[in-house]
Amino acid sequence: MRLDLTVLQRGLALFKPLQRCQLCHVDAPWQHAVCQTCWQQLPWRSQPVQRQEMQIQVAFDYLYPINRMIQQFKYEQQLQYQLLLAGALQQLRYDKIQAIVPMPISTARLAERGYNQSLVLAKSLAKHLNVPIWQPVTRLQQHAQKGLSRLERLEDIHQQFQIQTVPKIRYRRVLIVDDVVTTGSSIHALKQQLLNLGCHKVNAACVVASAD
Ligand SMILES: [Zn+2]
Numbered sequence: 357m358r359l360d361l362t363v364l365q366r367g368l369a370l371f372k373p374l375q376r377c378q379l380c381h382v383d384a385p386w387q388h389a390v391c392q393t394c395w396q397q398l399p400w401r402s403q404p405v406q407r408q409e410m411q412i413q414v415a416f417d418y419l420y421p422i423n424r425m426i427q428q429f430k431y432e433q434q435l436q437y438q439l440l441l442a443g444a445l446q447q448l449r450y451d452k453i454q455a456i457v458p459m460p461i462s463t464a465r466l467a468e469r470g471y472n473q474s475l476v477l478a479k480s481l482a483k484h485l486n487v488p489i490w491q492p493v494t495r496l497q498q499h500a501q502k503g504l505s506r507l508e509r510l511e512d513i514h515q516q517f518q519i520q521t522v523p524k525i526r527y528r529r530v531l532i533v534d535d536v537v538t539t540g541s542s543i544h545a546l547k548q549q550l551l552n553l554g555c556h557k558v559n560a561a562c563v564v565a566s567a568d
Contacts, residue, residue, distance in 0.1 A: 378440065379421060388443025389436070398422060398444070405565040407540025410547065413559070414537065415444035418566040426535060426564055430473045441563050442480035445533070448561055454527040455490035456482045457550065459534035459542060462495045462516070477563065478533040490530065492523040493549045514545045519553060526553060532560040538567075 374383040377391035384391035390398075399419035404411045416422045428434035429441060458478035466472055475489070482489050496516045501509045530550060532543055537560075547558045 378436065389439035401565060405537060405540075407537060408544035410540060410544065410560060412537050412540060412543065412565070413448045413450070413561040414563070414565040415448060416564045418536070418564050422564055430535060431469075433470065435471075435476065438476050438480065441535070442477050442484075444563055445477060445481050445561060446484050450485065450531060450561070451529070451557070451559055453485070453487060453529050453531045453557075453559065455488050455530050456485070457490050457493070457530050457532050457546070459532060459546065460491065460493055460495040460517075462497050464497055474534050477535060481533060481561075490523075490525075490527055492519060492526075492553055493517050493546055494520050510541055513541045514548065516542075517545045517549045519549055522553070526555075528555055529557040530555055530559070532558060534560070534562045536564050536566050537562040 375386045375389075376383055377386070377394055378389045379394040380391060382391055384393075387395045399417045399422055401414050401417050404413050406412075418426075425434070425437045425440065429437040456478045458472065459474040461469070461472045461474070475491075478489055494517075496518060498516060499512060501512065504512065532546055532550075534543060537543060543560045543562075547560070550558050
């Protein structure tokens, strides 16, 4: 007899076993990899942040334990935290969009890290919202910005974002997804390029807002 895997998986989904919470390590019913108590106690942010004349949707403030999870997710290959971080992005309210644009990282940084953390989160949100991922803008080498004036830094960031080849498909209403927003200058620079490509509306969502 041939085992129908889909039916089997559906059956298993109905029977949800307890799972270990990634934060308190208690076996409990799960919500995006943490128990309900831990989920409720996360540093949720109720308001969007204002950066570079843009309103950016944000799930959390940069506080414990999110700050540690973000650091480990980004720099220490702790990819299991994507469940919680992407789950948090799903809680935000979105305007109707046609595609998600993950914040690009340079090839050098990608080689060093092995993955683009924003793309990981964007893929999960794209699946949830049922829209495609769109990556028409690439990012050149990110330089150390020490010693540069504020204006030089902004100029440098704007030069990092490049349209290599004009894409065949173009979307009008898009959402930029990034893990952390600090000054918002990279989101602003990416938005400019998307507007150059003909986007009418560019929104942005980040997991965490860090103080400027
Ligand atoms: Zn817990």
